[in-house]
Amino acid sequence: MSKYINTLIVSLFLLNISFAGNKIFNKSNKQKVDQCITCHLDDEETNKEPAHLYKQDIHFEKGITCAGCHGGDATKDDMDEAMDKNKGYIGIPNKAVRYKVCIKCHSDANKMKSFGSNIPTDQFEKLKGSIHFSESLNGSTPIADCVTCHSVHNIASVNSPKSTVYPTRVPYLCKSCHSNAALMKKYNPKLPTDQYNKYRTSVHGKQNAKGDTNVAECVSCHGNHGILSVKNSKSSVYPTNVPKLCSKCHSNAKLMDKYKLPHDQYENYKESVHGKALFVKQDLSAPACNDCHGNHGAVPPGVESISNVCGTCHNLNAELFEKSPHKKVFDKLNLPECETCHGNHKIIHVTDELLGVNKHAVCSKCHNNTKKDKAYFAVLDMKTLIDSLINSDSSSKKVLNNASQKGMDVSDAMYSLKKVKQVLIETRTVTHLANLKKFKSKIKKGFALTSKTKKEGLDAIDEYYFRRYGLGVATIIITFLVILLYIKTKRMDAKKR
Amino acid sequence: MKEKYNTKLYNWLDERFHLDSLVSFLKHKSVPDYRNTIWYYFGGISLLLFIVQVTTGILLIMYYKGSEDLAYESIQFINAKVSFGWLIRSIHSWSANLMILSVFIHMFSVYFLKAFRKPRELTWYTGIFLLFLCMGFGFSGYLLPWDELAFFATKVGTDIAGQLPFVGEFLLKLLRGGDDVTGATLSRFFGLHVAILPGIFIVLLSFHLIFIQRQGMSEPEEWKNKPESEKKSIPFFPNFALHDLLIWLIVINILAILATFFPWELGSKANAFSSAPVGIKPEWYFLFMFQALKFIPAKIWIFEGEVVGILTFGLAGLLWILVPFWDSKTPKGKRNKILNYVGLFVLAFIIIFTILGYLLA
Amino acid sequence: MTDNLENQEKKVEKTRRDFLNILLSGGFIAWIAAVSYPIFRYLKPPKIEVVKVNSVKIGKVSDMQKDTGKIIKFGNYPVIVLRLANGNYRAFSATCTHLGCIVQYRKDYGQIYCACHNGRYDLHGRNVSGPPPAPLAKYDIAIKNDEVTVYKPSA
Helix, strand or coil, X not given: CHHHHHHHHHHHHHHHHHHHHHHHHHHCCCCCCCHHHHHHHHHCCCCCCHHHHHCCCHHHHCXXXXXXXXXXXXXXXXXXXXXXXXXXXXXXXXCCCHHHHHHHHHCXXXXXXXXXXXXXXXXXXXXXXXXXXXXXXCCCCECCCHHHHHCXXXXXXXXXXXXXXXXXXXXXXXXXXXXXXXXXXXXXXXXXCCHHHHHHHCHHHHHHHCCCCCCCCHHHHHCCXXXXXXXXXXXXXXXXXXXXXXXXXXXXXXXXXXXXXXXXXXXXXXXXXXXXXXXXXXXXXXXXXXXHHCCCCCCCCCHHHHHHHHHCCCHHHHHHHHHCHHHHHHHHCCCCHHHHHHCCCCCCCCCHHHCCCCCCCCHHHCCCCCCCCHHHHHHHXXXXXXXXXXXXXXXHHHHHHHHHHCCCCCHHHHHHHHHHHHHHHHHHHHHHHCCHHHHHHHHHHHHHHHHHHHHHHHHHHHXXXXXXXXXXXXXXXXXXXXXXXXXXXXXHHHHHC | CHHHHHHHHHHHXXXXXXXXXXXXXXXXXXXXXXXXXXXXXXXXXXXXXXXXXXXXXXXXXCCCCCCXXXXXXXXXXXXXXXXXXXXXXXXXXXXXXXXXXXXXXXXXXXXXXXXXXXXXXXXXXXXXXXXXXXXXXXXXXXXXXXXXXXXXXXXXXXXXXXXXXXXXXXXXHHXXXXXXXXXXXXXXXXXXXHHHXXXXXXXXXXXXXHHHHHHCCCCCHHHHCCCCCCCCEEEHHHHHHHHHHHHHHHHHHHHHHHHHHCCCCCCCECCCCCCCCXXXXXXXXXXXXXXXXHXXXXXXXXXXXXXXHHHHHHHHHHHHHCHHHHHCCCCCCCCCHHHHHHHHHHHHHHHHHHHHHHHCC | CHHHHHHHHHHHHHHHHHHHXXXXXXHHHHHHHHHHHHHHHHHCCCCCCCCCCCEEEEEEHHHCCCCEEEEEEECCEEEEEEECCCCCEEXXXXXXXXXXXXXXXXXXXXXXXXXXXXXXXXXXXXXXXXXXXXXXXXXXXXXXXXEEEEECCCC
């Protein structure tokens, strides 16, 4: 009898093993018995508890047992034997050292390959230098580690919509800390906490809410593991890096075509004064994409608000424009205010050719040579005046250069000429007011200056010739004397003899 | 009428100072009249140029400011804003160079005409010292505009002075008023240029002139050995003096022409932190020494090449100064061929190395 | 007979000599004039008396209204002088530290303002808003006998 029962038990056991073995072999090449799950599944009451969750976990699919992270012996069903410290059992690791469990495999390229995975293994390297890992309240526990974002026990592949870091779920994930003012205050009271709300007003946010995974969410711009402070020049959202970042998507023709958007903005921006200021001069005050479009609430400014947007820096021009007759007309005609004449991305250095009625001028696009159009003649007047001042200035400069070449000092006059530059700047700015009288009053000063400096230059040249003339007179006197003396000495010497 | 006033003045002075003996003495002063008389003018030309320097120098002091922040600007100011400031300044700079040239010619002509021989040894010694003072004037004055060229030329020059063994470091600190060329150097050089050197110069010059007046013009062997019928001389007053005056007028005119057509330049303001301009070299009267030093290898036996060079120049200079001593060995009336050859060698050396200094810039 | 001739010759000689002497004296006087003229003109002080501008007088205390600003020429540089609402005077360099435009005082902002790119400086010259990367250099004010003088701070 006992022999029979023994055989039954052994065969049942062998059968169990082979089944279990099959099961495991189907999923991976490592057969592992996970007794932990078996016991804990019985213990748990809800589906939200670890063992239940773990069934959905990608690590479970790969055949990693609970002991793979928690240590211990997964083959033992006896609690003490399974959760044996000598077998490496670590219990529930605390937040300060939790990451060490993950990096045991995830930072080891060979280990990852052995599970048939091609995902990168530099996450911890990046995380180590990031702001989430380097900041801490007690000096040892990082703000965020692997578990904070990827969660635990139900970790899904990043490509699965179930993953906490799937593009449509990322905003909610980041929001859980970054919109919590009380929490953020503990680390950096100055950081705003409205990014999520702003994001949802943006085109990116709205699309993302609809399930579009092509649009930008937090990770697309800030990165995932290696997130640096915005003030860090290596951060992807540091001002000089922003245009390139946006162009990652916005210069992608195929992607942009899907949304019927242009894809030349970055190329245009690079040619613009703003782009040159940012990239070449490294002037951080120059606007990048986010300064005009917003960063979290990114949306192109509406037609009526363009002058306000440009006006955050070009304050005076915006003020003048808003006082001008153009503002009402442009808004009525749905013309994009500043952009109408200056463009949006490819804003290049303005020349005087923009003003007037010639080929490159913008005024003649609306104003015509008819009796009723007073503005046409005003524009003509303005252009003529500016051209005339520039001519006057350059002829003054010529005279002064001539004088200076001759060795005369004209530094005072040269300084006055700098004031002409100032007058030209002010005059060109006041064209935004579109008022001929004001224009004339500004430019008057310039003509006074150029005529004064020209006179100073001509005086200097006169002085130059005066010196030579004076020398000539002195030479004549001396030569006269020399001849006389010569005669006298000759006489004297003769007398002596 | 004029005659009466002249005589009245003369009598008034004569009563007090007994001018008769002086007048008769001066009446007898004469200059040998032969092919080498032309060289006798150069002493006078040097004197004229010195007077021009003192006059223009005093005028410049009215507007020049000798501090680091203001020196450069004050020269610009003189050049541009002060009436005829450009003229005074350029004359001062040109006259400085012409004076040194004239003094060199004067020295060499005295050397070759053997005018240093007994009894005129002291005249020679004071003259040589005056030459050194002239070069000191040149060196100190050159720094005063405080432009880049001046700054670096002074730096290089004082560096060389610092190379002298034993006294070098002390001398360098003394000249520079510190370790580097700074505003302190400018102050010292200014004081040297307008007070110390002029004071010493005037004293020595007075001696030099008194000696000449007392001893009369030197009469070289060549002239002395002429037969009586061919021996001609010009009375100093009024003939030679008028010739002098004529030449002086021409020199003044030349100065005015140079100042107008070749105004003296002013570079950019000195900046201690900029690098020395390429090919920096001292003014032409130091150039031959500078260039010669460049040819000396870095090390000669166990000594530093530059130090050997400087000491050699020092020794050569000393021997040159002591020529009355060497020449005294010559029996009276004989020509000293060796001296002539040495003189020609020195002249050729100076000319060749000065030219090289410009060619190899 | 020969005496007469000799006398005549001597007379002619004398007149020639006198003529020559007159010409010579005249010539010398002209020469002295030609040399003294530049020297005297030189000694006469030029219009701008000083080489380097270290201070500029800008007028009486009451010349400027309270809470206004004006630009003055200080040597070769523009300087903005402010009279604050409490009557105190302040002066700063008027060259904006961003791209060099000339700043102005905006009463409505209570700040120094740069029209080029909306840069703002507070009443201590510190850059508080907009692109300027650095504050405006401060100049000192001295008020003596009711006269306001702007001068460069020492060192």
